[in-house]
Amino acid sequence: MTETADPPPSSDDVRESRQRAGRAIRDLSHAFIGRHASVEQIDRLSEVLEGITAELWPQDHRSRFDAFDRERDIDYPQGRFTHDFDDRPVSGTASPYGLDLELHRVGDEIEALVTLRSAHEGAPGRSHGGVVAALFDDVFGFVLGVIKQSAFTGELTIRYHAATPLFSELACRVRFDHQDGRKIYLVGELTERSSGNLIATAKATFIAVDPEMFARLTAERPPPPDESSSPTA
Numbered sequence: 001m002t003e004t005a006d007p008p009p010s011s012d013d014v015r016e017s018r019q020r021a022g023r024a025i026r027d028l029s030h031a032f033i034g035r036h037a038s039v040e041q042i043d044r045l046s047e048v049l050e051g052i053t054a055e056l057w058p059q060d061h062r063s064r065f066d067a068f069d070r071e072r073d074i075d076y077p078q079g080r081f082t083h084d085f086d087d088r089p090v091s092g093t094a095s096p097y098g099l100d101l102e103l104h105r106v107g108d109e110i111e112a113l114v115t116l117r118s119a120h121e122g123a124p125g126r127s128h129g130g131v132v133a134a135l136f137d138d139v140f141g142f143v144l145g146v147i148k149q150s151a152f153t154g155e156l157t158i159r160y161h162a163a164t165p166l167f168s169e170l171a172c173r174v175r176f177d178h179q180d181g182r183k184i185y186l187v188g189e190l191t192e193r194s195s196g197n198l199i200a201t202a203k204a205t206f207i208a209v210d211p212e213m214f215a216r217l218t219a220e221r222p223p224p225p226d227e228s229s230s231p232t233a
């Protein structure tokens, strides 16, 4: 065990700090991918990042279980909403893998507004398809909150109708379709806001799990192994 930071890890100060750092890491990824840099700048970047990473590895392991448990019962209000699961990939405000979504509930539908950027580029000039799939998967997760079901993604199918543009606001809108036993069918579409063009459609089958089982399946696991000597460390 090492000394924990002061203020306590769960404080608002730490939370705000983490959100700012998450945004900075995401911005860094876009600047790094989207701009040329000199060898001197790139080496300086590596040194700073390697130094900070070496400071973090010896710290206590963080668990996402508390945030997950809290978030499970939340009621999303109509209109724009936020959530507290900051580490959640795609929609988490502190996640390095966040997409900086603006979330809205419209009736029983969820709409996420998003502008994809340099680090999301796959083939030149268009988003990587996996980013679009991750976007749908995560945004579908909020529909489970609307219909009050605990479930995991069983299948996710994306139809890519057109190139997904970068640097243009997109709307990912998803909803419950129907249910057959434990299978919950969700559908949605991704459109470009300025043109109204349809970019992708998605269908997902989520498998409902009993809340008790869900709690067991998502319960705290033993801390991960020491990663400080992993090949990339």
Ligand SMILES: CCCCCCCCCCCC(=O)SCCNC(=O)CCNC(=O)[C@H](O)C(C)(C)COP(=O)(O)OP(=O)(O)OC[C@H]1O[C@@H](n2cnc3c(N)ncnc32)[C@H](O)[C@@H]1OP(=O)(O)O
Pocket (backbone or CB within 6 Å): 068, 071, 072, 085, 088, 137, 138, 139, 140, 141, 142, 151, 152, 153, 154, 155, 181, 182, 183, 205, 207, 209
């Ligand atoms: C919220 C807070 C914030 C938290 C926010 C966190 C982010 C949320 C958004 C992202 C969501 C995710 O990424 S979730 C993570 C990615 N997905 C997973 O990890 C799921 C991995 N798979 C599993 O754990 C398991 O396969 C389950 C739990 C899905 C199902 O196992 P099971 O419970 O044993 O189910 P089983 O009896 O076999 O089958 C029950 C019925 O479902 C069907 N079925 C079973 N698996 C599948 C499948 N993959 N696709 C289609 N159908 C399936 C069966 O045919 C059967 O139909 P019938 O015979 O009854 O007709």
